Amino acid sequence: MSARVIIVVLGKQGAGKGTQCKRLAAHLAIPHVSTGDMLRAAVRDATPTGLEVSSILAAGQLVSDDLVNRLVRERFTADDARGGALLDGFPRTLAQAEALDEILGDDGVKICINLDVTNSLVTERLSSRRVCQECGNIYRDSDIEAISGTCSNCGGDVIQRDDDLPAAILQRLEVYERDTAPLLSFYEGRGLVVRVDGDQEPDAVTAQILALLAQRGVG
Ligand code: AMP
Numbered sequence: 097m098s099a100r101v102i103i104v105v106l107g108k109q110g111a112g113k114g115t116q117c118k119r120l121a122a123h124l125a126i127p128h129v130s131t132g133d134m135l136r137a138a139v140r141d142a143t144p145t146g147l148e149v150s151s152i153l154a155a156g157q158l159v160s161d162d163l164v165n166r167l168v169r170e171r172f173t174a175d176d177a178r179g180g181a182l183l184d185g186f187p188r189t190l191a192q193a194e195a196l197d198e199i200l201g202d203d204g205v206k207i208c209i210n211l212d213v214t215n216s217l218v219t220e221r222l223s224s225r226r227v228c229q230e231c232g233n234i235y236r237d238s239d240i241e242a243i244s245g246t247c248s249n250c251g252g253d254v255i256q257r258d259d260d261l262p263a264a265i266l267q268r269l270e271v272y273e274r275d276t277a278p279l280l281s282f283y284e285g286r287g288l289v290v291r292v293d294g295d296q297e298p299d300a301v302t303a304q305i306l307a308l309l310a311q312r313g314v315g
Contacts, residue, residue, distance in 0.1 A: 103206060105183065106283075108218050129184065135159065164188075183196075188275060222260045228254050260269070
């Protein structure tokens with residue numbers, strides 16, 4: 097258990113967390129754990145959890161700490177998380193960060209990557225973002241997959257998320273500043289934060305992250 101690599105990826109919605117986590121997960125051979133993806137899957141499958149949270153997600157609000165803490169606790173019981181995980185979208189509140197410490201025990205968070213981006217860039221990125229409902233692949237509204245509505249990776253439906261509509265984007269940025277931004281000082285106090293300029297092209301962001309992880313003996 098001592099070699100477990102738990103990496104928390106912080107950043108506003110649209111900072112590129114999902115894209116970077118997918119790449120890093122492949123590189124580090126640890127799972128990409130996205131609470132947003134888990135909740136969206138529950139909504140899509142109309143599970144009891146999905147029915148409970150669907151309007152909250154659509155409005156860009158946060159679901160309860162108890163619910164996401166439970167999802168993450170369960171996720172960490174799976175075999176593939178033994179070597180670690182990349183956490184995307186969790187924790188999002190101080191209460192969740194404390195719950196994560198409790199879930200992980202002695203072998204806690206190793207690194208917190210902060211993907212720094214300006215509000216204007218994320219607003220532009222989110223409003224043009226289209227997503228495959230099946231595999232989570234991300235497209236731009238000008239991509240052929242978005243225009244045809246079909247994912248070239250898995251054939252799933254490519255859609256615009258409700259929470260990528262303008263009112264919800266604004267709401268999510270406010271929620272980020274209020275509830276999630278304080279986590280930076282929480283992890284900074286432990287010397288765990290590496291800052292990455294998320295305004296760059298995705299390849300440059302990945303290269304910068306890998307270099308910073310290597311400096312800390314990861315990868
Ligand atoms: P994301 O894909 O990470 O942007 O998450 C999409 C939505 O799922 C968020 O706007 C919230 O409604 C919900 N969500 C995801 N992760 C969490 C979390 N850790 N705590 C509360 N709500 C969350």
